[in-house]
Amino acid sequence: MFGITRMYTVWTWHGEVLDQPMTSQGTNYVEEWMSDHLEDMIHDVGEDNFRRANLYDSLINDSEQPLYPGCTNFTRLSATLKLFTLKARNEWTNKSFMELLELLKEMLP
Template sequence: MFGITRTYTIWTWHGEVLDQPTTSRGTNYVEEWMIDHLENMIRVVGEDNFRRANLYDSLINDSEQPLYPGCTNFTHLSATLKLFSLKGRNGWTDKIFTELLELLKEMLPENNTLPIRNYEAKIFL
């Protein structure tokens, strides 16, 4: 009725993509910050709460565990976070995400630690 609002820049729900600069590791700044500050985030939420549920040790381990033997680019945690980030930014359904995980699991080397279903990935995080 009044035309496009003058403050409109990018609305990701219409398929527009935010230009996010990449770092030397090939990740965007938000993802790198999440990976680099995992311990701080856990500390803020409460290490005791994470330890009671054994989540602290699990998250630390997953942040150090390579996605597959010999992989230097991704850990179990970073790969899962990146995939969830794609899922959210692109509005993928749980079914589509599960199909992608199943395909990636087959494409990666045999001993990869990628979750195979959306449900497993959610529980992990």
């Protein structure tokens, strides 16, 4: 409807391999960018679209809630996005991904 963004240069969903440069601190650039731009991503999809699906408030809340009490590295939303990124990057099946989630559920507080 609005055309493709000019910044979309690596077609990860069309077979290109995502080159993941490291930042000067040794962290993954893509993961760092994703963490810093959660609000931008929600905005890009559109608040109205999320509100219609009753998801907007839930996503905002999950972006502010720690994954578990005392966790400082992940919010509920950032952890979910990182897990889905791993699933997509490694082409995991839904079955294997669900098995991983069940295991993590047993492991984490």
